[in-house]
Amino acid sequence: MSVAHWTYLLGLAALIATVVARKNVIALAVVATFVTGTAYGGSLVTGLGAVFHGAIVATRELLPIFIIIGLVTAMLGAMRSVGADAMMIRPLRHLFRNGHLAYMVLAVVTYLLSMSFWPTPVLPLIAAILLPAAVHAGLAPFGAALAIAITGQGMALSADYIMGVAPGLSAEGANVPAGLIADRALVISLIVGVVALAIVYLRDVRTTMLDPEAAAAVRLPVTGTGTAAGTDTGRPVQSGDGGASDGAPADATAGGGGGTATLTEGGDAGVGPPDTGARRRTRIIAIAVPALFVVLLAVMLLGRFTSLIPNIDDGAGAPLVGGTAALALVVIALVANRGGWLDDIGTHFSEGIGFAFRTMAMVIPVAGFVYVGLSDYSGEILGLPEDATGPGFLLDAIGHVQPYIPHSPVAVAFAMLLIGMVIGLDGNGWPGLPFTGSLADMLGQSSGADVATLAAIAQNGATWTGGGTLVIWSSLIVVAGITGVSVIDLARRLFVPVVTGLIVATGVMAVFL
Numbered sequence: 001m002s003v004a005h006w007t008y009l010l011g012l013a014a015l016i017a018t019v020v021a022r023k024n025v026i027a028l029a030v031v032a033t034f035v036t037g038t039a040y041g042g043s044l045v046t047g048l049g050a051v052f053h054g055a056i057v058a059t060r061e062l063l064p065i066f067i068i069i070g071l072v073t074a075m076l077g078a079m080r081s082v083g084a085d086a087m088m089i090r091p092l093r094h095l096f097r098n099g100h101l102a103y104m105v106l107a108v109v110t111y112l113l114s115m116s117f118w119p120t121p122v123l124p125l126i127a128a129i130l131l132p133a134a135v136h137a138g139l140a141p142f143g144a145a146l147a148i149a150i151t152g153q154g155m156a157l158s159a160d161y162i163m164g165v166a167p168g169l170s171a172e173g174a175n176v177p178a179g180l181i182a183d184r185a186l187v188i189s190l191i192v193g194v195v196a197l198a199i200v201y202l203r204d205v206r207t208t209m210l211d212p213e214a215a216a217a218v219r220l221p222v223t224g225t226g227t228a229a230g231t232d233t234g235r236p237v238q239s240g241d242g243g244a245s246d247g248a249p250a251d252a253t254a255g256g257g258g259g260t261a262t263l264t265e266g267g268d269a270g271v272g273p274p275d276t277g278a279r280r281r282t283r284i285i286a287i288a289v290p291a292l293f294v295v296l297l298a299v300m301l302l303g304r305f306t307s308l309i310p311n312i313d314d315g316a317g318a319p320l321v322g323g324t325a326a327l328a329l330v331v332i333a334l335v336a337n338r339g340g341w342l343d344d345i346g347t348h349f350s351e352g353i354g355f356a357f358r359t360m361a362m363v364i365p366v367a368g369f370v371y372v373g374l375s376d377y378s379g380e381i382l383g384l385p386e387d388a389t390g391p392g393f394l395l396d397a398i399g400h401v402q403p404y405i406p407h408s409p410v411a412v413a414f415a416m417l418l419i420g421m422v423i424g425l426d427g428n429g430w431p432g433l434p435f436t437g438s439l440a441d442m443l444g445q446s447s448g449a450d451v452a453t454l455a456a457i458a459q460n461g462a463t464w465t466g467g468g469t470l471v472i473w474s475s476l477i478v479v480a481g482i483t484g485v486s487v488i489d490l491a492r493r494l495f496v497p498v499v500t501g502l503i504v505a506t507g508v509m510a511v512f513l
Contacts, residue, residue, distance in 0.1 A: 001400065004040035008373050008393040011036060015369070015425055024473055025425075026362060029369040033381075036372050040382055040391065053381045054368025061377075061431050062367060064165070066356040068322045072121035074352030075325040078332040078344065079285060082278070086129050087286035099138030099209040103147055106134045107197060111151040115162050116293050117321075119152030119468065120360070120475045121352075127220070127482035135210070135218050143205040145483040145490055146497075150200065153468025153475055154498065155193035158460045159186040162297055163321055166430055166459055173437030174455040181437075184456035184509070191508055192460060192501035199497040220484055281335050289328055296324055362473050363427035363466075370394075370426040374435050398439065409449040413510040416440060416454045417502060420461025427474040429466030433459055453509055461502060469494045 011032030018025045030051055037050025079085040092109055096102040109130060113122040126148060134144050159182065160166035167182035174181065210218070300320070302308050329348060333341040371377040372393065379390025398419065405415050419439065423432035436458035444451035468475040472487045480487035 001396065002040075004036055004391065005393050005396060007039040008032075008036045009397055011369065012373070012394075012422070012425075015366075016422070019425060019471055025471075026365050026473060029366040033365070033369045033372055036369075036393070037382055046383060049383050050372060050381050051368070053383065054371060055364050057371050057377050057381055058364045058367035058431065061371070062360070062364065062428060065428070065430070066353070066360060068163070068165075068325075069118060069120050069356040069360065070349070070353035071322045071325040071329070072117045072352070073355050074348040075289075075329045075332065076117070076121055077348045077351055078329050078336070079289060081344070081348075082282045082285060082332075082336045084282050084285040084289070084332070087282055088290060090129070092130070096133045096137040099134075099140075099143075100206065102134040102137040102139040103143060103201060103205050106130055106139065106144060107147040107151045110148050111156050111193075114152040114156035115159075116297065117325075118163065119148075119157055120356070120478060122152070123148070123475075123478050123482055131482065132220060135220065136215055138210045138212075138215055139205070140208040140210055141218060141220065141483045142485050142490070142493075143200070143208060145479055145485050146200045146204060146493065147197070148483070149469050149476060149479045149490065149494060150193055150196045150497070153479065154196065154464050155189045157467040158192070158463035159189040160463075161186050162300065166433060166463060167456075169430055169433035170437040170440075170455040170459050173434040173439070174441045174451050175437075176441075176452045176455070180452035181455050181459065184450075184453050185459050188456055188460045188505045188509060191505035192464065192498065195501035195504050196494075196497035199500060200493075203497075204493060220482075285332055285335060289332070292324065292328065293321075296320060360428070360475065366473060367426040367428055367431050370423065370432055374432065376434065395435065395439075405443070407447045409447055410507075410510040412443045412447045412449050412454065413457055413506050414503075416443065416458040417461045417506045420458030421465045421470075421502075423458070424462035424465030424467070425471060427466050427471055429462035429464075432462060436462065450512075453512070457506055457509060460505070464498055464502060469498050 011028075014028055014032065015025055018028055033051050033054050034047040036047075038044055038047030040046065041050075076085055079088070092105065095105045106126075110119070110122075110126060113126070131141075131144055135141060158166070161182055164178060164182060167178040167185060170181045170185075171178035330341075330345060333344040333348065337344050368381070372381050374394060375390045375392035377390065378384075378392065379386075379388055382390060384390055405411055416436065416439070420436055423429065423436055426432070437455045440451050440454035440458060443449065444454050465471060466474055468479065470491060472491050476491060477487050480490050
């Protein structure tokens with residue numbers, strides 16, 4: 001263990017301490033990257049270069065995630081421009097009979113939408129249509145924020161069962177099929193989610209239901225939020241207030257378009273223009289888009305579980321969904337506005353990509369620091385020759401403590417959970433999945449535990465932590481923004497339910513190891 005190893009570990013410990021204190025870690029990640037690079041190379045030039053190259057490497061690795069978020073957001077923006085998004089899920093609003101039922105319906109719908117489109121792109125849709133209906137039924141905004149974060153940023157993203165990006169990354173190092181990891185990750189995510197949702201309901205939701213007068217007085221953010229990483233004010237920004245603070249995107253609820261959602265009296269969203277021909281086109285789009293993605297999901301599941309069609313596994317879901325969203329964007333724009341569809345596509349695409357970077361770019365410096373500890377990326381970040389092997393500060397440290405980990409499946413399972421949660425401190429959770437996959441392969445062979453299960457446990461630990469439930473420099477900021485609550489309070493109230501769920505799920509899976 002060199003000085004650079006200890007420097008990196010101290011930086012990691014400082015990162016964890018900052019997480020516990022619920023403070024923003026971007027500045028700390030930049031400094032820790034610089035100090036680690038300087039300690040390794042023995043010069044300020046190496047340290048400064050590490051900061052820059054770390055951001056470059058992190059951006060390159062996260063770019064597929066940004067692009068898929070941007071494409072889906074662009075497609076939803078095109079649907080929103082003609083009211084098709086509201087028409088698509090308007091029937092679900094009738095299920096919001098009271099606050100208790102609204103909590104369950106909001107959780108289920110958020111989960112299903114997030115499984116299909118990823119949570120960040122669908123947040124504007126939820127904010128404009130489902131959230132007002134849930135609050136009107138008596139669900140407090142804080143309870144709604146907890147439900148959205150647990151089911152979207154937690155359950156749906158940790159399994160990533162449809163897109164398959166996370167299982168594909170885990171499979172890169174684990175040397176097992178991505179489908180096996182996805183199946184186990186799905187089971188774990190459901191256990192964690194059910195436990196967390198139950199705790200939140202009993203502790204927070206059922207005791208804070210709004211009466212009709214209080215529900216009518218709630219003013220949800222429309223164009224942004226004053227809640228952001230490192231702040232604790234939770235001040236809602238009303239329409240026209242002019243922006244957000246500390247990195248929360250001012251148009252987080254509008255999908256990057258900067259417009260305000262059109263709500264009719266009682267919170268019902270408009271469902272298209274009164275013109276009969278325009279409404280017909282809107283209805284066609286509202287039916288065709290979900291039908292298209294249902295067919296895509298059916299094809300993927302048939303390929304995974306039957307021999308009727310070839311299996312499209314190992315992370316192929318993301319390109320399929322992204323390509324489908326891009327083509328759907330073109331068709332929607334053409335159907336909606338034949339005279340200006342070319343310009344509309346450019347506008348929606350730019351807004352979608354801009355939204356993706358505004359909501360997720362803050363994880364880049366933190367991910368850059370995490371990458372310095374992984375040998376697959378550290379060589380490039382530290383400016384080593386292409387044929388040189390980069391140092392693995394984190395892997396070396398884990399290698400030092402590995403002999404002290406009891407080689408029993410239960411102990412190894414909880415060790416993988418802890419390591420996954422540490423990896424998730426980057427605010428995304430996925431960049432380190434190839435590393436946790438490799439570690440699962442190594443520990444699985446030595447303990448006799450199922451490698452795919454160990455990789456799935458680490459994947460859940462990393463995603464629940466960094467995907468948007470436990471750290472405030474993640475997409476949890478957007479959840480806080482659309483509901484008008486404090487992101488710090490939201491992360492604080494999520495900690496016990498999520499960690500409890502992870503422990504319970506890991507214990508259950510350990511029984512089968």
